[in-house]
Amino acid sequence: MRISDLAKATGCHLETVRYYERIGLLPPPVRSKAGYRDYRDSDVERLRFVVRSRALGFSLEEIRSLLTLASRTELSCKQVDGVARMHLAQVEAKQRELAALATELRGMIETCHHDTRATCAILQSLAG
Amino acid sequence: MRISDLAKATGCHLETVRYYERIGLLPPPVRSKAGYRDYRDSDVERLRFVVRSRALGFSLEEIRSLLTLASRTELSCKQVDGVARMHLAQVEAKQRELAALATELRGMIETCHHDTRATCAILQSLAG
DNA sequence: ACTAAAGTCTGTAGCTACTACGGAGTCAAC
DNA sequence: GTTGACTCCGTAGTAGCTACAGACTTTAGT
Structure with a gap:
């Protein structure tokens, strides 16, 4: 999946996708032979999370925290709740x-x- | 009156005063022999207007308009009203x-x- | 096979409204 | 005369994008 497809799938501006990668909010994707970014479904999910969180007014730093928290599924969601509150x-x-x-x-x-x-x-x- | 006095009199941060001058929101003041800015009471008034407008959430561009409008005291305040609304x-x-x-x-x-x-x-x- | 259009790449600069810094010069009090 | 407070200027940083320029790649049509 190319960057414009990811952008369309998430409603995120294409240049914003690159921006999020640059600041480390999205992981650098695999590249094609020609150097084009190649995204997976998991990237769509992650970026959707970011876009939705932004729409709710969370700052990029808050989203960074939320993403880190979300990755440890077995732990309590107390901290997630804290960020939201x-x-x-x-x-x-x-x-x-x-x-x-x-x-x-x-x-x-x-x-x-x-x-x-x-x-x-x-x-x-x-x-x- | 020196810049720190103006800042104190208006509650405006000192560096913000210089910033407002740089972007043309405040007129460049007279300078002392050593190059220090020397402000008048009219500068206090103008900056107070800016500070109060900022506190009410007007953008610097809106304030620029308001200041221009305010300077023609004989005209109708319809446009002022428009900016505020x-x-x-x-x-x-x-x-x-x-x-x-x-x-x-x-x-x-x-x-x-x-x-x-x-x-x-x-x-x-x-x-x- | 060739061409033109559309897509992608990187790096940089712009936006708002400040704020903070470095390094130099100046002024006032002791 | 020297210390400390003040001022100067220019530049860079903040958040969260957005918009270029100029080069390269891919795709569709002929």
Whole structure:
């Protein structure tokens, strides 16, 4: 399977596949005589895992950890759970941050009387 | 006023001040004989505007626009309003995205029976 | 067999918004 | 005069890609 097939099978951008290999997130695949990358089904699985984890907002470092953890199937999944909970906590923190932002932005926008910029409530609010 | 004073007065990191100057967000200030930057009160105001806008999540390009708009005090603030509303819409979009993420993460975490990694619902969910 | 198009290779540079460094010069206090 | 704090500039690093350029290979069509 060539790199474009892998990309299609996973929904991952082709250049991103090479990037993931470069940073060691994907193992270097076998090469054809001409030097073309040749992927297996297991590579599709691994990259799917990465793509799905990225879609859930995990960082590449978190994904690296998850992949390492996943490889030892016989051990407890406590640490996996830990990574997921930690990430959820970060997402929730970001949610609170954005909620505060949105409230403030809405306040600013509502206060504006749509007059000239000299008296614009938005600009005044941004000025502090 | 020297750069560290400006930084203190605005809560902006010192190196960030130089960065903002380099990218043209702040005007190059007068220099002392020895080449040290010498800031005025108007620079404090402008940088405060930038810092506050950044805290509200505006991008540097949006801030650049806002600063340009703000300088023509006699004109309507319609465009200012537009920038703010656009930004709010982006924040709200991000909120929806994070809400979906959080829901999915919570589902994953709750489904996990805390057994071995081979049967871990989190890992299975990430695998697709 | 020949050609043209499509695919692949590597390495490098760009993006956002900073932050950190090295090595040199400057200023203020003791 | 010397120590320490400050400032200067230019460059490189961060995350997570994405986009080239220029060379090579494969594939499809004639």
